[in-house]
Amino acid sequence: MRWNRAAARYLLVLAVVLTGCVASNAREAGNGGGGRGPLTLATAGDLTGYLGPLLEGWNRTHPGERVTLVELPDSTDETHAQMTTDLRGGDSSRFDVLNIDVNWTSEFAAAGWIRPLPRSRFPLRSFLPPVVDTATYDGRLYAVPYVTNAGLLLYRKDILAKEGVPPPRTWAELERDAKTIAPKYGLDGYAGQLFPYEGLTVNVAEAVYSAGGSILGADGDRVTVNSAAARAGIDFLARGVREGWIPKAALTYQEEESKQAFQDGRLLFLRNWPYAYAVASAAGSKVAGKIGAVRLPGPHGPGTSVLGGSNLAVNTHTRHPDSAARLIAYLTSEPVQRQVLTRGALPPVRAALYDDPDLVKRFPYLPTLRTAVVTASPRPKSPHYDQVSLVVQAVVHDVLTGHETSGSAVRRLARELAAVSRR
Numbered sequence: 128m129r130w131n132r133a134a135a136r137y138l139l140v141l142a143v144v145l146t147g148c149v150a151s152n153a154r155e156a157g158n159g160g161g162g163r164g165p166l167t168l169a170t171a172g173d174l175t176g177y178l179g180p181l182l183e184g185w186n187r188t189h190p191g192e193r194v195t196l197v198e199l200p201d202s203t204d205e206t207h208a209q210m211t212t213d214l215r216g217g218d219s220s221r222f223d224v225l226n227i228d229v230n231w232t233s234e235f236a237a238a239g240w241i242r243p244l245p246r247s248r249f250p251l252r253s254f255l256p257p258v259v260d261t262a263t264y265d266g267r268l269y270a271v272p273y274v275t276n277a278g279l280l281l282y283r284k285d286i287l288a289k290e291g292v293p294p295p296r297t298w299a300e301l302e303r304d305a306k307t308i309a310p311k312y313g314l315d316g317y318a319g320q321l322f323p324y325e326g327l328t329v330n331v332a333e334a335v336y337s338a339g340g341s342i343l344g345a346d347g348d349r350v351t352v353n354s355a356a357a358r359a360g361i362d363f364l365a366r367g368v369r370e371g372w373i374p375k376a377a378l379t380y381q382e383e384e385s386k387q388a389f390q391d392g393r394l395l396f397l398r399n400w401p402y403a404y405a406v407a408s409a410a411g412s413k414v415a416g417k418i419g420a421v422r423l424p425g426p427h428g429p430g431t432s433v434l435g436g437s438n439l440a441v442n443t444h445t446r447h448p449d450s451a452a453r454l455i456a457y458l459t460s461e462p463v464q465r466q467v468l469t470r471g472a473l474p475p476v477r478a479a480l481y482d483d484p485d486l487v488k489r490f491p492y493l494p495t496l497r498t499a500v501v502t503a504s505p506r507p508k509s510p511h512y513d514q515v516s517l518v519v520q521a522v523v524h525d526v527l528t529g530h531e532t533s534g535s536a537v538r539r540l541a542r543e544l545a546a547v548s549r550r
């Protein structure tokens with residue numbers, strides 16, 4: 128009897144403890160219960176060389192939760208197409224953790240493809256302020272920032288020094304130097320990424336934001352693009368192509384092609400993400416030691432960069448949500464974030480790394496990048512973002528190829544974007 132009572136008490140305590148474990152697992156996993164086990168991590172295939180060793184670090188210490196990397200195409204657009212096709216299949220999805228472009232968070236969350244995550248589980252306060260916002264939708268956290276990004280202006284330091292000219296701060300200075308200095312050295316003036324894909328939307332948004340305009344309102348619904356400022360932004364790019372200080376070849380450039388032109392010594396100025404600075408400075412590059420980076424110019428001084436980067440999200444249908452959250456905590460931990468920079472040349476989300484003297488010595492653009500990130504603006508936050516971006520690309524491509532004026536383009540954009548947000 129006494130034994131029975133003791134056993135009953137023991138069983139009761141055990142039950143309470145076990146229930147507590149299950150409940151806390153369910154909470155930690157976000158929603159939908161605990162679950163540990165092997166994982167797949169899907170990511171765009173570019174710039175992932177550094178990731179294998181980082182995941183090996185996890186696999187060594189988490190044998191029951193090994194992660195397999197699934198590399199999708201390099202281009203963000205094609206990766207988007209493959210991921211969304213897979214996720215529409217629901218339960219049968221191949222991916223547990225998704226490394227998604229920051230601008231997909233709203234679409235994936237609204238579609239129910241990724242699950243909300245508990246804020247308390249991740250070190251959000253240690254991140255650079257604007258990046259957390261790219262991971263939220265409807266007031267909830269749907270992903271965890273992993274890599275950030277902001278456009279910078281790379282320039283040929285050696286040439287500007289010879290000319291006794293500081294790097295440009297305004298569009299007028301950029302245009303002047305691109306027109307007058309570049310030809311003296313047999314170079315093209317300025318390029319960004321003007322091929323019709325997500326990169327074109329980024330370049331257009333940066334020009335429009337820098338001129339004080341916008342594309343959609345903060346709610347992601349209201350269309351605000353029909354303005355003199357947006358027109359001035361589009362005009363800056365169109366004028367460059369028309370006048371030739373932006374080479375026609377830039378209409379075929381994505382990030383890599385434009386970086387290559389700069390690295391081969393064919394360009395005086397390049398708009399690109401900071402990885403291009405790291406690669407073009409590496410041993411073997413023709414322009415190593417000859418380049419500098421500043422914030423993007425705008426009409427009256429430094430302009431506004433678009434906030435880029437990627438977030439880690441958990442597939443709603445994963446069978447191992449707890450392991451997924453644990454892997455994300457690992458990938459956003461300080462030591463791993465340090466390696467994202469040192470091995471991957473990608474901008475980390477942890478703020479403290481930008482002040483680390485050793486890192487600043489190795490990556491001299493870090494202070495400039497930090498300012499560019501904290502003053503950057505997100506792309507329009509809309510569950511229909513992919514459609515919004517396609518409209519921007521199509522209309523601006525017509526302007527850059529001389530088939531439409533910037534004035535009629537902002538009116539057409541307004542009409543077509545209104546149709547998208549009504550969908």
Ligand code: GLC
Nearest residue numbers: 203228229276325326435436
């Ligand atoms: C970079 C950015 C990403 C952006 C893409 C455009 O990968 O991090 O946010 O959408 O470039 O090509």
